Amino acid sequence: MATSNLSGMPESGGFVPVVVMDQEQESTLRQLSQLELYWKRFRAHRLALLGFFVIIALILMAIFAPFLTGGVTPYAIHPLLGAQGNPPTFDNFPWRIMGTTGELNGSVWSQIAYGARISLFIGFAGALTASVIGTVLGAVSGYFGGWIDMLLMRITDIFLAIPFLPLLIAISAIYSSGNNNPILVVAIFGFLGWTGIARLVRASYLTFREQEFTESAKAAGVNDWRIIFRHILPNALTPVIVAATLAVAGYIVGEATLDFLGVGIQFQMGNPTSFATWGNILAQSQGDIIIGDWWWPLFPGILLVITVLAANFIGDGLRDALDVRTRI
Amino acid sequence: MADETMLATSMTTDALLDVQDLKVYFPMTGGLLQRGGAVRAVDGVNFTIRRGETLGLVGESGCGKSTTGRAILQLIPVTGGKVIFNGMDITKLSPKAVRQKRAEMQMVFQDPFSSLDPRYTVAQIIGEPLVNFKRGNNREIDQRIRELLSTVGLPTNSLNRYPHEFSGGQRQRVGLARALALNPSLLIADEPVSALDVSVQAQVLNLMEDLQQKLGLAYLFISHNLSVVRHISQRVAVMYLGRIVEITASRQLYAQPLHPYTKALLSAIPMPDPVLEATRQRIVLAGDLPSPVAPPSGCHFHPRCPRAQALGNPERCRQESPTLTMATLDHAVACHFPEA
Numbered sequence: 001m002a003t004s005n006l007s008g009m010p011e012s013g014g015f016v017p018v019v020v021m022d023q024e025q026e027s028t029l030r031q032l033s034q035l036e037l038y039w040k041r042f043r044a045h046r047l048a049l050l051g052f053f054v055i056i057a058l059i060l061m062a063i064f065a066p067f068l069t070g071g072v073t074p075y076a077i078h079p080l081l082g083a084q085g086n087p088p089t090f091d092n093f094p095w096r097i098m099g100t101t102g103e104l105n106g107s108v109w110s111q112i113a114y115g116a117r118i119s120l121f122i123g124f125a126g127a128l129t130a131s132v133i134g135t136v137l138g139a140v141s142g143y144f145g146g147w148i149d150m151l152l153m154r155i156t157d158i159f160l161a162i163p164f165l166p167l168l169i170a171i172s173a174i175y176s177s178g179n180n181n182p183i184l185v186v187a188i189f190g191f192l193g194w195t196g197i198a199r200l201v202r203a204s205y206l207t208f209r210e211q212e213f214t215e216s217a218k219a220a221g222v223n224d225w226r227i228i229f230r231h232i233l234p235n236a237l238t239p240v241i242v243a244a245t246l247a248v249a250g251y252i253v254g255e256a257t258l259d260f261l262g263v264g265i266q267f268q269m270g271n272p273t274s275f276a277t278w279g280n281i282l283a284q285s286q287g288d289i290i291i292g293d294w295w296w297p298l299f300p301g302i303l304l305v306i307t308v309l310a311a312n313f314i315g316d317g318l319r320d321a322l323d324v325r326t327r328i
Numbered sequence: 329m330a331d332e333t334m335l336a337t338s339m340t341t342d343a344l345l346d347v348q349d350l351k352v353y354f355p356m357t358g359g360l361l362q363r364g365g366a367v368r369a370v371d372g373v374n375f376t377i378r379r380g381e382t383l384g385l386v387g388e389s390g391c392g393k394s395t396t397g398r399a400i401l402q403l404i405p406v407t408g409g410k411v412i413f414n415g416m417d418i419t420k421l422s423p424k425a426v427r428q429k430r431a432e433m434q435m436v437f438q439d440p441f442s443s444l445d446p447r448y449t450v451a452q453i454i455g456e457p458l459v460n461f462k463r464g465n466n467r468e469i470d471q472r473i474r475e476l477l478s479t480v481g482l483p484t485n486s487l488n489r490y491p492h493e494f495s496g497g498q499r500q501r502v503g504l505a506r507a508l509a510l511n512p513s514l515l516i517a518d519e520p521v522s523a524l525d526v527s528v529q530a531q532v533l534n535l536m537e538d539l540q541q542k543l544g545l546a547y548l549f550i551s552h553n554l555s556v557v558r559h560i561s562q563r564v565a566v567m568y569l570g571r572i573v574e575i576t577a578s579r580q581l582y583a584q585p586l587h588p589y590t591k592a593l594l595s596a597i598p599m600p601d602p603v604l605e606a607t608r609q610r611i612v613l614a615g616d617l618p619s620p621v622a623p624p625s626g627c628h629f630h631p632r633c634p635r636a637q638a639l640g641n642p643e644r645c646r647q648e649s650p651t652l653t654m655a656t657l658d659h660a661v662a663c664h665f666p667e668a
Contacts, residue, residue, distance in 0.1 A: 212443035218403055219435040220457040220506065221427045234447040324447055324490045 041321040048317020051310035058307060062116035074111040074276040075269055106269050108281075112300050115276040118182050118265060119252050122189070122277070123307070126251035129190025131244040134197025135233070141198065142205025143228050153202070159195045165257070168192060172263040180265050180274055185258065189251045197243050204236035238319050245315030249308035252278065256304075259283040278304050343376035344414065344546050345400070345433075345514055350374075351408035352392070352399045356621065368620045369395040371570035372409070374652060377514065382540065382547040384561030384578065386554055386593070390617055392570040393550045394438075397516045400548070401435055402426045413514070431461050434507035438519040440499035444491040450477075450502055451487040457509045476505040480535060497528035501535070508539065516548045521556060533560055554597050558582055566590045569628040570620055572652060576659035586655055586666040588635040589613075627664065635665055 043049055061068060141152040171188050208214060209232065217227045256279025258264025267280040278300035285296035350373040353366035370392045377383045385393050398404045400411050402418060410417045418429050434457075437443035444453055451473055458469045474484055480501040491499055500520060507515055517536070521529040537560060539545060551557050557564055558578055565575040566587065574587040585591045592611040599605040613632045618624055630636045630645040639645075644664050652662040 212437045212439055213445040215398075215403055216435070216437055216443045216503070216506070217445070217456070219401055219430060221430045221460050222456065223427070231445050231448075235445070324492075 038321045042317045045317035045320055047313040051313030054310040058116055061113055062120055065113040069110040069113050072107045072110045074114045075272050108295050108299050111276045111281050112303055115278045115281055118275050118277040122182055122185050122255045123248040123252040125186040126189035127244045127247035130193035130247055131197055131240055134194035135201050135240055138198035138201025139205055139228050142202035143209050156195045156198050169261060169263050172258055185255055197240055200239045200243055201236060205232055208232045208235055241318050242315050245311045248311040255279045256282050344379045345377040346412040347373055347375050349409035350399060352395050353407040365621055368570050373572050375565050375575055377546050377548060380544045380546055382549050382561045384557035384564040385550045386557050387567035388617055391567045393567055394518050397518050397548060397550050431510040432512050433514040434512040436503050436507050436515060436517040436520045439523050440496050440503060443503055444499055446491055449488050449490055453502060454505045454509055461510060476509055480505045496524050497531060500532050514546045518550045569623055574661045580659055586661040587663050588633050589629050
């Protein structure tokens with residue numbers, strides 16, 4: 001007895017897929033599983049596929065940074081790593097793309113490769129945290145309405161009313177200054193960034209809870225939580241995905257902003273307890289631009305743009321892939 | 329047909345559903361000024377449905393037909409009255425007990441395009457109540473889904489398809505299969521065919537009749553279409569502004585309506601025969617359905633009632649609310665001056 005996974009979601013005691021395919025199956029065509037169908041639709045979206053591979057490549061770059069940089073750490077200050085004021089060289093590619101930073105010699109390549117670890121982590125984990133918090137609060141608020149909605153939306157308003165950047169700076173200054181803890185930065189973005197997504201999700205739920213399929217589920221004895229997460233959520237997810245992919249980009253840049261202001265993750269060459277991020281490489285490159293060392297802002301900047309674009313393309317593709325009404 | 333004998337025997341046996349003085353008010357809050365007051369969507373409705381019987385519920389838009397159906401299923405909170413199903417008042421049950429009761433009464437919805445979750449396959453849609461009420465293991469549930477599909481006349485290859493791949497009539501069949509999954513004894517059908525083409529309407533109606541005979545289902549058939557109701561119902565209740573104004577056997581109602589409102593409704597049915605159509609006398613009611621927030625005093629119908637006008641607007645119509653009383657055996661009407 002082969003069971004195809006219809007929902008494509010983890011089966012945590014919830015809705016068990018019920019299509020059993022056995023020898024009595026009339027249809028001669030092999031039925032595609034839900035995941036296969038999602039992948040097929042996603043694949044049809046060329047740019048999304050490109051974005052997907054770009055992100056995979058960036059993640060691989062981050063994971064295998066030590067190998068790709070030939071052991072040149074981002075902290076390494078070495079007289080052999082290019083002469084001061086000289087553009088990066090491509091000697092012994094790929095691990096010797098080097099440049100200088102101000103008065104210190106360092107490897108641009110090594111710094112952006114290692115920096116990808118922190119930048120990608122903050123971008124994706126921050127967007128995920130914010131989306132999860134925003135989705136749950138928005139869903140509960142929109143579905144139940146009444147005083148729950150009132151309470152949650154006023155809390156959302158309070159969060160929205162506080163200017164984002166000063167609050168971010170204050171919190172980072174208190175908790176993360178000197179700690180250099182990327183998880184703390186993620187938490188800060190997650191706990192401050194959910195408001196927009198909560199509002200989006202709430203609006204969708206207000207619409208969907210009036211739809212007859214919600215009532216139909218109630219009439220079939222389905223409980224509220226399953227209606228919220230199994231019936232309405234898949235229908236309401238599209239704007240969340242788009243907002244989340246935008247948030248990935250936003251948080252990578254946001255982290256750069258914090259670094260720039262000196263309250264984010266600090267990077268000092270020669271200090272192996274600090275972390276390089278694309279943001280702080282950019283932030284530190286302001287002096288380099290003036291003296292004409294264009295490679296310092298250029299390479300992390302390009303990677304930032306590529307990541308943001310790729311995330312947006314993936315969001316586009318996911319939106320189409322998750323919509324069962326899309327024709328393949 | 330067998331409905332005469334059924335009527336005769338079931339008169340003495342217990343009713344499957346007994347709705348007593350059902351009230352559903354929607355309080356008017358919101359806005360800066362608390363206006364108080366309430367929309368009296370359903371305002372004291374009484375009727376019974378016997379096992380295996382179809383009761384048609386007709387009335388114009390906004391008269392509270394759908395609200396009545398939803399209130400019976402406890403999908404919206406009931407303000408007052410009793411809904412006695414199988415001898416038990418279900419308005420007093422806990423939400424959990426109500427959920428259990430819903431296995432025995434199911435609903436077919438009006439709009440086949442929004443009543444099925446677009447992200448669920450047909451198998452998931454039909455199987456959901458079964459999984460939810462733990463009716464067997466995966467294999468048994470799968471078997472039951474296939475059985476239900478053939479019951480409603482859909483091919484088995486529909487299992488892994490999504491609702492958007494079906495036509496309106498097919499979707500309504502899916503909705504029927506889902507409603508039938510738990511073997512309910514009562515189906516509340518809220519305008520189940522009004523969103524369908526006329527030819528498809530006939531198919532779905534015939535299917536519903538077949539199912540009734542096969543499974544012994546009782547229907548509360550809510551519709552604004554009098555011809556459809558006549559076709560499928562053994563008994564018909566006419567609703568006006570949250571109240572039932574007339575209730576009797578289908579044949580009796582169409583042959584001999586007693587309430588002036590029913591008369592006006594029936595006169596609006598077009599006749600297929602052009603010769604007869606030319607002689608049809610329409611009773612055109614003046615004005616619109618009054619607001620259920622502030623219904624007219626006395627008989628709710630009196631400002632639009634042709635009979636009250638013919639009688640010179642009697643005091644009684646304007647002051648006293650008529651109760652639903654038996655005019656003849658099994659023919660109840662709520663009118664001070666019923667006309668034979």
